[in-house]
Amino acid sequence: MKVTVKFYAILRELTGKKEIIVELDNDAKVIDVLNAAKKEIGEKAYEKIIEYFNRKKGPRLVILLNGRNIVHLNELETKVKDGDRLDIFPPAGGGKK
Amino acid sequence: MYFVKLTKVNSWVGNDTFSSEELRRYDRQLRILGLERQKKLKDSKVAIVGVGGLGSPIALYLAAAGVGHIKLIDFDKVSLSNLNRQIIHWTSDIGKDKVISAKEKINKLNPNVAVTSIKQALSKDNAEALLSDVDICIDALDNWKSKLLLNEICVKLRKPLIHAGVKEFYGQILVIIPGKTPCLRCIVSEEVIEERGKIPVIGVTPGIIGLLQALEAIKLITGMGELTLNQLILFDGLSMELTKVTVEKNPTCPVCSHL
Numbered sequence: 001m002k003v004t005v006k007f008y009a010i011l012r013e014l015t016g017k018k019e020i021i022v023e024l025d026n027d028a029k030v031i032d033v034l035n036a037a038k039k040e041i042g043e044k045a046y047e048k049i050i051e052y053f054n055r056k057k058g059p060r061l062v063i064l065l066n067g068r069n070i071v072h073l074n075e076l077e078t079k080v081k082d083g084d085r086l087d088i089f090p091p092a093g094g095g096k097k
Numbered sequence: 098m099y100f101v102k103l104t105k106v107n108s109w110v111g112n113d114t115f116s117s118e119e120l121r122r123y124d125r126q127l128r129i130l131g132l133e134r135q136k137k138l139k140d141s142k143v144a145i146v147g148v149g150g151l152g153s154p155i156a157l158y159l160a161a162a163g164v165g166h167i168k169l170i171d172f173d174k175v176s177l178s179n180l181n182r183q184i185i186h187w188t189s190d191i192g193k194d195k196v197i198s199a200k201e202k203i204n205k206l207n208p209n210v211a212v213t214s215i216k217q218a219l220s221k222d223n224a225e226a227l228l229s230d231v232d233i234c235i236d237a238l239d240n241w242k243s244k245l246l247l248n249e250i251c252v253k254l255r256k257p258l259i260h261a262g263v264k265e266f267y268g269q270i271l272v273i274i275p276g277k278t279p280c281l282r283c284i285v286s287e288e289v290i291e292e293r294g295k296i297p298v299i300g301v302t303p304g305i306i307g308l309l310q311a312l313e314a315i316k317l318i319t320g321m322g323e324l325t326l327n328q329l330i331l332f333d334g335l336s337m338e339l340t341k342v343t344v345e346k347n348p349t350c351p352v353c354s355h356l
Contacts, residue, residue: 008331008340009267018336059241060286067327067344071286087342089331091285092262092269093241093296 001026001082003033007041008089011061014048015041024080030065031076033086049088050076063088114139119209123163134319135163139209141318142166144231146219146247148195149173150303151237151261151310153185158311160203164318166211167203168231169196172218182300219243224250233317235310236260239296241285248273248281252353257317259310264296266334268306270325271344272313276356278326283347302334 006019022036038046052061053076063070064087070078080086109127110117114136120127127135143164145152148171159167173195175186183195190198196214203212217223219238224246228234234251236258238244244260251258251273258273260281273280309330316322328341348354 006340006342009333010265012333012336062285064284064329064342064344067342068347069284069286072283072347072349087331089269090264090267091241092264092267093239093244 001028001080003028003080003082004085005033005037006085006087008087009092010090011045011049011088015045017041028080029074029076030063030070030078030080030086033080034076052090059091059093061088062091119163122207122209126162130319130321134321137318137320138163138315139165141233142168142231143314143318144168144170144228144234145237146170146234146243147237147239148183148185148199149179149237149239150182150263150298150300151307152195152199152235153183154304154307155235155237155311155314156199156203157185157206158308159314160207160210160212162311162315163207164210164314166213168213168215168227169199170215170217170219170227171195171199172216182298182303184300184304219247221246225254228256229254231256233314234258235314236262236281237307237310245282245285249352251275252280252356259313259317261306261310263298263303263306266299266302268302268332268334270306270309270313270330270332272317272325272328274324274326275353279344279346280350280353282352283350284329284344299334302332305334306332 001024003022007015007017012018020037020040022033024032024036065078066084109120109132123135141164145155148169175190175193175195175198177191179186185199185202194216196216200212200214203210228250234256236244236247252275255275260271262269316324327344329344331340
């Protein structure tokens with residue numbers, strides 16, 4: 001099956017990609033998508049994505065699976081299916097100061 | 098289909114709602130809006146929460162467009178490092194309350210607009226009272242704690258909220274209609290934690306994002322066009338891309354799932 005992964009903002013600099021399509025076996029999870037993406041985005045970018053998603057200090061990365069934040073699903077263990085789309089971005093919190 | 102004939106604009110002199118000064122002031126947009134929608138702007142009350150990088154262009158353009166009542170909420174004073182982006186405040190305003198500095202500019206730009214300046218930080222204690230009398234709230238805040246509080250209060254009061262945030266060359270916008278669209282808490286995790294230190298930003302970024310918020314506010318008030326409902330707008334100034342990502346409500350959202 002195929003899953004589309006879209007990167008935004010600083011993640012584009014980090015991964016060197018705007019969008020990739022990842023091929024996976026059935027019954028894959030979000031973490032498997034990111035693992036499979038390593039080939040295209042590199043090991044370092046993969047590790048940063050995991051680190052920024054899991055971190056407790058500083059804003060966490062948002063990973064949307066078909067428009068739902070995976071934090072409200074089953075985090076990185078959320079199952080994906082053919083044709084799904086991941087949108088990954090750092091939420092921007094500024095505006096005033 | 099929206100354009101109004103020039104002859105009709107001229108025939109509006111002497112109407113009960115707008116003075117001839119206002120008709121001349123709004124001439125270029127009356128040709129699109131017509132009197133009825135311009136009246137909707139005049140009758141509307143918009144809260145701009147945060148009068149900084151985002152709040153500056155929002156306040157100036159909504160005032161120029163003739164939004165009748167603008168409520169400015171900010172506790173802060175103008176400082177030198179604000180001036181690369183907070184264009185409603187000038188060098189001579191350093192040390193002045195932002196809500197006062199902004200009110201002075203709005204009064205000079207369009208004296209037809211009533212401005213209420215609230216020099217307070219948005220808090221659990223004051224938010225409901227401050228926002229209960231407005232039609233639309235605009236999130237021009239600079240921190241997630243306040244942004245999520247504003248979201249919570251807007252959902253509670255069923256007020257439309259136009260959220261945005263910026264950083265560097267990037268920004269996001271979400272138009273929230275409580276009960277109809279995802280709220281901010283549906284999109285960001287509850288553990289979202291503040292940036293440490295000062296947020297770097299190119300001044301043009303909040304300019305662009307703030308004006309997109311102002312545009313959505315005008316569309317919301319006048320009923321024109323399509324609002325970006327259920328869509329998160331992600332702006333990337335470096336690649337000059339604006340992407341609309343379809344988003345869904347979180348059915349277990351602690352803030353809005355009961356609606």
